[in-house]
Amino acid sequence: MSSEYRRNTDAQQGDQSAGPEPYRTQLIFVDDGLKETDWLRQILPADLISTVTTLGNEDCRDHRLYVFSSNKRRIADLAASLSIPAPVRYSVGLCHLSDEWFETDTSYYQKFDYVIRTHHARRFERGGIFTIPLGFPNGTGQPPSITPITVRTTPWSFVGTPVTTRHQMARAMDTVQGGKCIFYDPAKGEAPPLSKADFSELMSDTVFCPAPMGNVMLESWRCYEALEAGAIPLLEKRYFLDYFENLLGPNPIPTFYHWSEASDFVKLMLARPEQLAELQKEVFEWWLKKRISIKAQLGDFLRKQMGTCEGVRSMIGNANNAVPFARTSQYLELAKHHNAYALTYRLRRIADRALRGHALVRHGVR
Incomplete structure (x- = not known):
């Protein structure tokens, strides 16, 4: 995946007309098989990416941005595997994908200097956190021409x-x-x-x-x-x-x-x-x-975070620790997305799963 991303961003590098960036970060894919690679290529400014690599091959003496999907592994496992000294000279960021259910323990955000994430919620409108649209999956981006x-x-x-x-x-x-x-x-x-x-x-x-x-x-x-x-x-x-x-x-x-x-x-x-x-x-x-606006705003966000990395990490941590009863917060946030029909559908699914589980236990299947 990293080589595919690099080939496509190399072409974008030639389009940059501004002078050299004072800050650039490594883009580190934690896992293979992400469906959002094309979308990230569209919105991450290529001139702010120094290199594209995979987990375990990064240089810890440089800025790092880890691309992580909740569908692939737990954030606790990722945080435990990283070398993140404090205080820091180089920023360590997280691009968090696939948190549709708001199930991720976001207290781990305090391990990072900044977070870029999909799936908007008001509680993430805080310093050090930038929410991007979900975007499109690989292979479904803009065609060569638009049909009237x-x-x-x-x-x-x-x-x-x-x-x-x-x-x-x-x-x-x-x-x-x-x-x-x-x-x-x-x-x-x-x-x-x-x-x-x-x-x-x-x-x-x-x-x-x-x-x-x-x-x-x-x-x-x-x-x-x-x-x-x-x-x-x-x-x-x-x-x-x-x-x-x-x-x-x-x-x-x-x-x-x-x-x-x-x-x-x-x-x-x-x-x-x-x-x-x-x-x-x-x-x-x-x-x-x-799309141009998102890319520009994301670029400004990255420059700021790489330029002022010390102190931001604790601000993210405080923002997330201020949300007690995380499970209740999760359910209340998701409930706002449902109308009566969707809630009925959800409750019916929960009941069906409970009944199937009860039947499996009765027959000795676990």
Whole structure:
């Protein structure tokens, strides 16, 4: 993975016109097989990366940024394996991915000088922590050219797993003729039905892309896959949480409380091709500027953290230690992402698992 990242960032290095950076950091991939490599390449300023390597091959006498996924290992194991002296001359940062369930023990953040993480929550809006959008998985970034909305033939499409409000979305959007909804369930051994090439082709021919919540959060890859392909995402919000406004700031992406509202909006816009073309232009141009803005802000954040590494580590630690009853905080944060339908779905899943577990115990299976 590190060699692939390096080959692609080398090309970006030639685009830098500014003078040499006073601070540069090693980018250290803790594990192989991360799905966010393409996205990180888009938003991490190449001129701030001195080298790309893997865990165990880093130089502890230089700035370090560790790319870590909660899906791969526990943060406690990572922290225990690192050599992080204090006080420090060189900064040690953490790029924390895949904490969708907010299950990671973030008290370990105090082991680092700064943290870059996906999955937004208000409690992470603190000094030394920078939240980035989830972005898109490898191989689904921006195509060579964007198909005009007026020649796309698929009014709406969705490809993904049938969780939470996605059933609700499918029923509402089914009233818009000509759309495509393809569900698959990895829990049943089902693989994605489309190759990445076929998926990209579908996205390039799609007008609207519903992006309902994932397992427990409103944010999923679908939003960013749509933005990259020039399709128009349709997003959810809650009465007590406008997640994408909090994460991305003011934006032109159509966002709704109910999927019936989204389907009505799609029907209206499909009947108004000129307004539809304007909406695509507005959303796509906003996203191009937003990506540039994220990269610039992230660059400023990295420069500041590398330049003033001493003292920041304790600030991150205090911020996280100030959140008692971590499990309660986790549940309350995730509850804000759910509507009544999603909560009912979640409770039903919990009950089903409990019943299956009880049945297995009764039959001597553990």
